[in-house]
Amino acid sequence: MTAQHDHRRLGRELALFDTDPMIGAGLPYWLPDGAVIRHELEEYVRDLERRAGYRHVYSPVLGKRELYERSGHWAHYREDMFPPMRLGAEEVVLRPSLCPHHAVIYRSRARSYRELPLRLAELGGMYRSELSGVLGGLTRVRAIQLNDGHVFCTPDQVADEAARALELIREVYAVLGIEPVRYRLSLPGEGGKYVAAPELWDRSARLLTEVLEKSGLPFEAQRGEAAFYGPKIDVQIADGAGREATLSTVQVDFHQPEQFGLEYVGADGGRHRPVMVHRAVIGSVERAVAHLIELYGGAFPAWLAPVQLVLLPLSEAELGRAEELAGRCLELGLRVEVAGPEQGSLGARVRAARLAPYQAVIGAREAAEGLVAPRLRDGCRPSPLPADAFVARVAAGVAAREREPSLD
Numbered sequence: 553m554t555a556q557h558d559h560r561r562l563g564r565e566l567a568l569f570d571t572d573p574m575i576g577a578g579l580p581y582w583l584p585d586g587a588v589i590r591h592e593l594e595e596y597v598r599d600l601e602r603r604a605g606y607r608h609v610y611s612p613v614l615g616k617r618e619l620y621e622r623s624g625h626w627a628h629y630r631e632d633m634f635p636p637m638r639l640g641a642e643e644v645v646l647r648p649s650l651c652p653h654h655a656v657i658y659r660s661r662a663r664s665y666r667e668l669p670l671r672l673a674e675l676g677g678m679y680r681s682e683l684s685g686v687l688g689g690l691t692r693v694r695a696i697q698l699n700d701g702h703v704f705c706t707p708d709q710v711a712d713e714a715a716r717a718l719e720l721i722r723e724v725y726a727v728l729g730i731e732p733v734r735y736r737l738s739l740p741g742e743g744g745k746y747v748a749a750p751e752l753w754d755r756s757a758r759l760l761t762e763v764l765e766k767s768g769l770p771f772e773a774q775r776g777e778a779a780f781y782g783p784k785i786d787v788q789i790a791d792g793a794g795r796e797a798t799l800s801t802v803q804v805d806f807h808q809p810e811q812f813g814l815e816y817v818g819a820d821g822g823r824h825r826p827v828m829v830h831r832a833v834i835g836s837v838e839r840a841v842a843h844l845i846e847l848y849g850g851a852f853p854a855w856l857a858p859v860q861l862v863l864l865p866l867s868e869a870e871l872g873r874a875e876e877l878a879g880r881c882l883e884l885g886l887r888v889e890v891a892g893p894e895q896g897s898l899g900a901r902v903r904a905a906r907l908a909p910y911q912a913v914i915g916a917r918e919a920a921e922g923l924v925a926p927r928l929r930d931g932c933r934p935s936p937l938p939a940d941a942f943v944a945r946v947a948a949g950v951a952a953r954e955r956e957p958s959l960d
């Protein structure tokens with residue numbers, strides 16, 4: 553990774569996010585331009601999940617200690633959790649994961665096999681008492697926004713649901729331009745970190761192996777990387793320096809349904825235990841955005857770009873025209889700026905706006921004829937075209953989440 557593409561450096565230079573010792577290490581805040589990227593990414597994933605049959609929920613970032621004792625986090629994951637807060641006779645903790653909340657939502661009423669697979673998703677906060685590592689960026693943080701989801705299904709549906717989750721991850725990566733470095737089948741290692749239920753581990757590992765084999769993706773099995781309650785498929789990405797991290801996961805879990813006594817009434821009228829498929833499509837929003845910042849070096853696809861379109865009136869005379877066009881862009885939902893002559897020569901303004909996917913120059917001729925002279929981020933300068941047609945084309949490219957700006 554070149555220093556130029558370090559997300560911490562770009563994050564500061566482009567005013568995307570920052571940290572402050574008054575808030576604390578590992579607790580970044582998002583500046584307006586960074587918040588735009590995050591919001592667009594979150595909305596994209598929510599929309600995709602809706603289409604894939606997920607229902608979105610919200611659940612609180614705190615829970616009683618008993619909730620995590622029940623889920624197993626307290627016994628197996630406690631060193632990564634913030635210490636509990638005493639509240640009268642109770643202890644509450646910042647949640648280390650969303651799973652227990654979703655299990656509780658599942659069992660909030662009786663479930664029939666007809667409702668399964670029940671797919672619940674949430675973009676929610678979770679917390680990790682990270683002590684070491686590089687704090688100051690978005691990759692090692694103490695407050696994480698997780699793109700989480702849990703599919704509650706019958707044992708017969710597990711393989712299909714895990715395969716669908718993997719497919720969803722691959723679809724998102726194709727749109728975002730993210731290339732995984734490898735798919736990892738993460739299995740338990742030695743020691744007491746894992747719940748003891750050998751037959752369940754074997755069963756889930758077999759299921760995930762089948763899913764990976766059917767997908768035709770190359771994968772490697774690795775011991776010691778499983779979640780404490782089950783094996784998982786980890787989708788690994790790397791930064792420019794080759795440092796690997798897990799972005800997305802698919803997990804099969806027989807343990808938590810057992811712990812929470814989850815049930816559904818089957819076609820036979822009897823009570824059965826569902827299986828939980830845990831999946832994170834873009835995983836931690838912080839890590840996903842860090843990766844995108846480094847991947848694009850700040851030159852984001854138009855749909856993610858903080859500023860999508862910069863209008864450049866050549867002189868004072870065209871300023872009114874540019875402002876009127878900016879108003880129309882705003883109405884179309886585009887993020888637009890007018891860089892007027894008070895900001896310097898045209899060349900200087902073009903350079904200042906070099907990360908914006910689209911620019912449009914308005915000179916005397918363009919103003920008189922209702923045209924703009926477009927410039928694309930790659931330096932391409934198509935011939936002038938009617939302002940309305942140009943703006944409509946930009947909006948269409950944004951809606952289609954095109955990777956590169958184009959007027960074709």
Ligand SMILES: [Zn+2]
Nearest residue numbers: 650651702830
């Ligand atoms: Zn989960």
